[in-house]
Amino acid sequence: MRTRARAAAAGAASAAFGAGLGELAGALVGASPIAAVGGALIDLAPPWGKDLAIALFGTGDKAALVTAVAIALLLIGAGAGLLARRSMGAAQALVVVLGLVGAVAAVSRADAAALAVVAPAVGAGATLLALSLLAPPAVTAPSADDAAGTSRRTFLLWTAGAAATGALAALGGWALQTGARAATAVRAAITLPRATKTVSVPAGADLGIPQLAPVITPTGDFYRIDTALAVPQIDPATWRLRIHGKVDTEVEIGWDELLALPLEESVTTLTCVSNEVGGDLIGTARWLGYPIRHLLSRAGVQADADMVLSTSIDGFTAGTPLEALTDERNAILAVGMNGEPLPLAHGFPVRMVVPGLYGYVSATKWVTDLEVTRFSDAQGYWTPRGWSERGPIKLASRIDVPRRGDTVAAGDTVIAGVAWQQHVGVRGVQVQIDGGEWQDATLATAISADTWVQWSLPWRATAGQHTIVARAIGIDGQPQTQTVAPPAPDGATGWPRVSVSVT
Structure with a gap:
């Protein structure tokens, strides 16, 4: 086996061994080193980096980031192995620096565990041990390995064994996740109180068209985009929410007190x-929860306030316009989703749900703090990263049926989709086929202005390639803008279009 390849393999296997034991230790102390480093990268990423990750991986962006961090560790390990050929001390110094980076990332997280530094230390120590055994200083004579009794096969067995041990340790750590298991068990034992106000889905709200998004999204299909690489594990018995800042009286509320309030659906x-x-x-x-406006009223909001800065247990913050939390819309502290306690990944035990605003300025999960303040005095997480302050949702639509690239049978069929502008509402949807006249689609019955609405249009499809374009019509009679704009800084715009083949 070539010396350089052997050195790189030894270094990569050492890194895998150390990373795996670090993850196992992290599971025991509640602080994953890989998650900590990934979280730090999320914090440092520019807006275009976030957009690129979501565009490439969608809701799999977190898995992609974890994979990227793991690959980077292996590459750095391979580099340390190569460096060890010239200087074992320099290679060891590189590993120590890597461990320090992990330790700094771990202790700097807002939800850092008391022993957060332990896991990176274990990982670095294990890597150093494996490196010293697998990548001794190079010898010049090709036959020296045989003379020392270290055959190529023995090296491969030791290297593969170290890598496999690291992989098994990492899998064991992820399987342990003692905090996750405890939080899951607590969640499963919760029985939510009945809502004092309920919402009925009107007949005709769901058109029941195959492939058209259902009017109520199943919990398992609900999108998840947030900055938490590792889902926070919170015991509701210890959860507290503090309301402070520009208020007459600070308010603090716990889980049992929140559930005892008249919750609304x-x-x-x-x-x-x-x-x-x-x-x-x-x-x-x-959603099941308690109106935030009632808690703010209890606190007594001062006249010069115009924003509420909400904070998650993991340190994420969102700056929400005060009027969105005090007007007639039902902005709530949610404890339930689709008839069950919130899933862990969607904010268990408590999150914010605010109609009419994009999530980055309103939908704080695992919320623990509400500071009444001013936009001139505080900023949410994404604002200094180039996103707009207030984030009202724009008029938009989507074509669900047929989907881009579908092959459709000639004859009578249907075009269908959804449209939305939460807390404002949608007056109509128009569809254009192959650049022809705009045709008015039929709207389903809307649940309220705070929800999307389904729409459909009968279509007699003829053989050939066709392009379908849609646009929503706002309550003010104005159509959804045709101007194409990216998500940053305040939401994407443009008309959705699909190309289909009819046979």
Whole structure:
């Protein structure tokens, strides 16, 4: 085996061994080093980086980031192995620096565990041990390996064993996830109280067309976009929400007190600002929660306030216009989603749901703090990263049937989709086929102005290639803008279009 390849393999296997043991230790102390480094990268990423990741990987962006961090560790390990050929001390120094980076990332997280530094230390120590055993200083004589009794086969066995041990340790750590198991068990034991106000889905709200998004999104299909690489594990018994800042009286509330309040049901569509034209980062659910305006009223908001800065347990912040939390819309502290306690990944035990605003300025998950303040005095997480302050949702539509690239049988069929502008509403949808006249689609019955609405148009499809374009019509009678714009800084615009083949 060539010396350089052997050195690189030894270094990569050492890194895999160390990373795996670090993840196992992280599971025991509640702090994954890979998740900590990934979280730091999310914080440092520019807006275009976030958009690119979501465009490439969608809701799989977090798995892609974890994979990228793992690959980077292996490459750095391979580099350390090559460096060890010249200087074992320099290679060890590189590993120590890598461990320090992991430690700094771990302790700098807002939700850092008390022993967060332990896992990176274990990972670095294990890597150093493996490197010293697998990548000794190079010898010049080709036969020296045989003379020392270290055959190529022995090296391969030791290297593969170290890498496999690291992989098994990482899998074991992820399987352990003691905090996740405990939070899952607590969630499963919760029985939510009945809503004092309920929402009925009117007849005709769901057209029941195959492939058309259902009017209520199943929880398992609901999109997830946030900055938490590792889902926070919160025991509701310890959860507290503090309301402070420009208020007459600070208010603090716990889980039991929140559940004892008269909870209300709402049906609200949430949209991510990163949603591309025609994208699927949008969903509608039945939410159960308590109106935030009542808690703000209890605190007594001072006259010069115009924003509420909400903070998640993991340090994420969102700056929400005060009027969106105090007007007639049903902005709530949600504890339930589609008849069950919030899933862990969607904010368990408590999150914010605010109609009419993109999630980056309103939909704080795992919320623990509400500071009443001013836009001139504070900023949410995404604002200094180039996104707009207030984030009202824009008029938009999507074509679900047929989908881009579908092959459709000639004859009578249907074009269908959804349209939305939460807290404003949609007056209509128009469809254009092959650049022809705009045709008015039929709207389903809307649940409310805070939800999307389905639409459909009968179509007698003829053989050939066809292009279908849609546009929503706002309550003011104005059509959805044709101007194409990216998600940053305040939401994508343009008309959705699909090309289909009819046979």
